[in-house]
Amino acid sequence: xxxxxxxxxxxxxxxxxxxxxxxxxxxxxxxxxxxxxxxxxxxxxxxxxxxxxxxxxxxxxxxxxxxxxxxxxxxxxxxxxxxxxxxxxxxxxxxxxxxxxxxxxxxxxxxxxxxxxxxxxxxxxxxxxxxxxxxxxxxxxxxxxxxxxxxxxxxxxxxxxxxxxxxxxxxxxxxxxxxxxxxxxxxxxxxxxxxxxxxxxxxxxxxxxxxxxxxxxxxxxxxxxxxxxxxxxxxxxxxxxxxxxxxxxxxxxxxxxxxxxxxxxxxxxxxxxxxxxxxxxxxxxxxxxxxxxxxxx
Numbered sequence: 001x002x003x004x005x006x007x008x009x010x011x012x013x014x015x016x017x018x019x020x021x022x023x024x025x026x027x028x029x030x031x032x033x034x035x036x037x038x039x040x041x042x043x044x045x046x047x048x049x050x051x052x053x054x055x056x057x058x059x060x061x062x063x064x065x066x067x068x069x070x071x072x073x074x075x076x077x078x079x080x081x082x083x084x085x086x087x088x089x090x091x092x093x094x095x096x097x098x099x100x101x102x103x104x105x106x107x108x109x110x111x112x113x114x115x116x117x118x119x120x121x122x123x124x125x126x127x128x129x130x131x132x133x134x135x136x137x138x139x140x141x142x143x144x145x146x147x148x149x150x151x152x153x154x155x156x157x158x159x160x161x162x163x164x165x166x167x168x169x170x171x172x173x174x175x176x177x178x179x180x181x182x183x184x185x186x187x188x189x190x191x192x193x194x195x196x197x198x199x200x201x202x203x204x205x206x207x208x209x210x211x212x213x214x215x216x217x218x219x220x221x222x223x224x225x226x227x228x229x230x231x232x233x234x235x236x237x238x239x240x241x242x243x244x245x246x247x248x249x250x251x252x253x254x255x256x257x258x259x260x261x262x263x264x265x266x267x268x269x270x271x272x273x274x275x276x277x278x279x280x281x282x283x284x285x286x287x288x289x290x291x292x293x294x295x296x297x
Contacts, residue, residue, distance in 0.1 A: 022052060022054050022055050022297075023055075023099055023100050023124055024055065024095050024099040024100070025056070025058070025101075025102055025296055026058050026060065026089065026095070026099050026100070026101050026102070026123075027041060027044070027058065027060065027104070028107030028108070028111050029041040029059065029104050030104045030105025030107050030130075031172065032070075032073070033070075033073070033104070034070050035069055036061070036066065041059050041104065044287075045057050048296065051288055056094050058088075060088070062084060062085075073106070075169055075170060075171060077168055077171070077174070077190070077191075078110060078113070078171055078190075078191040079191055081110060081171075082110055082113045082114055085110070086118035089118065089121065090121065095121050098122045098123070099122075101115065101125070102127050102291075102296070104128075104280060105130050105131060105132070105226075105279070106132060106172070107131070108126075108129065108132075108133070108217075109128070109131050109132055109192070109195070111123075111128070112195065113195045115209055116195055116205040117195075119211060123211075123212060124214075125215075125295045126214070126216065128217050130218065130223060130226060131232060132175055132226055133217070133233075133234045134192075134235065134236035135189075135192045135231060135236070136172070136175060136176060136177065137176070137179055137237060138228075156170050157173055161173040161176040161178070162176075162178075162185070162188035164188070167188055167189070167190045174189065176189075176192075177192060177236065179236065179240065179241070182239055186198050186199055196258075196259060197259050209264070210260040210264055212264070214269055214295055215269055215271070216271040217232060217270070217271070217272055217273070218291075219233050219274045220277050220280065220281065221275065221277070222276065223279045224278055224279065225278070225279035230247065233248060233272050234253075235248055235250075236251070248261065271295075
């Protein structure tokens with residue numbers, strides 16, 4: 001009898017270790033999508049849970065209703081959205097020991113902002129799918145069912161992305177990056193220029209991002225939504241030249257290590273993956289083999 005209790009304790013500890021090694025996953029959807037669409041993010045969440053049955057997964061809903069979630073992706077200040085998610089994550093006891101972040105399209109740069117601004121609890125791995133880390137310059141085709149709403153946002157961007165009220169109201173304007181007027185972009189951008197440390201170096205952002213174990217960027221080589229495609233790997237158009245682009249490794253952000261990405265690259269923390277397809281078009285087999293098995297399991 002004297003061996004029964006220690007054996008039970010041992011088995012309990014082993015089971016706890018197995019459970020604790022499976023980190024939760026936080027997913028942030030992109031523009032034109034919602035948290036729980038079974039044909040998009042909801043389906044991806046279900047697939048992840050099938051592959052990792054014990055995992056706790058949150059697909060973020062920004063707002064009280066699905067409608068609010070859809071609209072907020074277009075017209076809620078990105079900084080307010082990040083703050084909302086930071087509070088949600090901090091107050092979820094199931095995330096207290098850390099979690100993985102999975103950002104889809106604009107949800108990727110938003111989750112990166114969470115990693116930079118809100119390190120408690122810690123994000124361990126960050127995976128971004130088709131995300132606009134250096135912003136966009138160009139109006140993509142509308143996604144989702146509400147084309148009229150999307151066209152309204154496009155018209156506001158045409159009206160003037162760097163007008164103060166548009167910057168504070170239209171979400172895509174907050175990562176609109178005009179390579180023909182870098183000065184206006186850096187001065188007016190209320191979100192992207194800040195999280196990319198382009199006006200000054202925020203050491204907190206830099207140090208927090210460097211705490212990631214892995215930062216994975218997935219580029220879609222035939223993307224018709226994101227302009228330029230290079231932004232999905234942290235590249236962008238060269239200044240005053242819409243016919244040429246630069247890579248992350250050629251950028252001042254990297255060469256001056258303003259965000260810690262050069263140090264992370266030296267440590268093998270940066271991973272650049274690509275898919276031969278249009279925006280967020282990938283197979284379940286690819287996602288399992290490249291993302292789940294390597295970074296989420």
